[in-house]
Amino acid sequence: MQVAKPVGRNAPAIKYDILSALTVHALSGDKHRQRxxxxxxxxxxxxYNWRNNELSIGREEIARLWSVNERTVKREMAKLRSMGWIAVKRPAARGRxxxxxxxxxxxxxxxxxxWPTIGSDFQARMSDDPEPDTNIVPFKVKPAPFExxxxxxxxxxQAILHRRDPELWASWFQHLTEADRAGGVVTLMAPSRFMADYIAQKWSARLLAAYGRVDPSVRRLRFEAAE
Known part of the structure; x- marks a missing residue:
């Protein structure tokens, strides 16, 4: 399954598809999911800025939009991060x-x-790869299987990461090993310092979200190099 970036001539349709999936998903659950x-x-x-994939907003403003207090905002945003739906792109700073x-x-x-509830056309559209905006045919590498x-x-x-993005897993995550897990902190070992630093900077939020689905007690990741 691929999700096209919601920009360009098909942007309105893609946005409606995403919002439709969210809405029907909410209605299929209990009142807590719906809220x-x-x-x-x-x-x-x-x-939300669809083009830049940025949501610039402070906790106070979120509380006002949701008609709740900031403690509820903190708890709800933590829940969304643990689900892997949202991640901090740039932390808050003075005046920002x-x-x-x-x-x-x-x-x-x-x-x-x-998806089937919305309709067979929706399911087919979401299951197919999006058509490229250019006439360049991308070279696809067969992802490594997960055993x-x-x-x-x-x-x-690892299974969650592979299911989420087999290509990314094959390039980066499959090379990691779990060296230690205690007190809510997990130490992951990478083959090189470059790989450890790159994954820590680029993909730590996704790794932490995957851990949150299996062991919610994990709150922090450390990355070390085997070299």
């Missing part, structure tokens, strides 16, 4: 609010169970 999804839809429709980014592909993966060796936490995390 959570309604809150993220409110952020998307009022403050935090900037978040949305993982639209993870959102669509998590709502895929309701679980046990049912441990790290194996389950």
């Amino acid at each position: 959570s999804i309604l809150r993220i839809i409110a952020l998307i429709t009022t403050r 609010v935090a900037v978040y980014e949305l993982d639209l592909k993870q959102v669509m993966l998590d709502t895929s169970d309701i 679980p060796s046990d049912e441990g936490v790290w194996t389950q995390v």
Whole structure:
């Protein structure tokens, strides 16, 4: 499943598809899910920059939009981060609010169970690769298969990462090993310092979100190099 970037001539349709999936996913759940999804839809429709994938908003403003207190905002945003739907792109600084980014592909993966409810055309559209905007044919590399060796936490995390993006997993995540997990902190070992630093900077939020689905007690990741 691919999610095209919601820009260009097909942008309105892609945005409607994403919002439709979120809405129907909410209505298929209990009142708690409905409230959570309604809150993220409110952020998307009022403050989200689709082109840059940026949500620039402070906790106080979120509380005002949601008609809640800031403690509820903190708890709800932490929940969305643990789901892998949202990540901090740039933390808040003096005189500047935090900037978040949305993982639209993870959102669509998590709502895929309701695609048939919307319609067979929607399911087919979401399941197909988007047509490229140019006449250049991309070269696709067959992703490496994932072969679980046990049912441990790290194996389950790896399975989530592979299902989310097989190509990315094959390039980066499959080379990691879990060296230690204690006190809510996980130490991951990479083959080189470059790989450890790059994954820490670029993909730590996705890794932490995957851990959150298996072991919610994990709150922080450390990256070390085997060299």
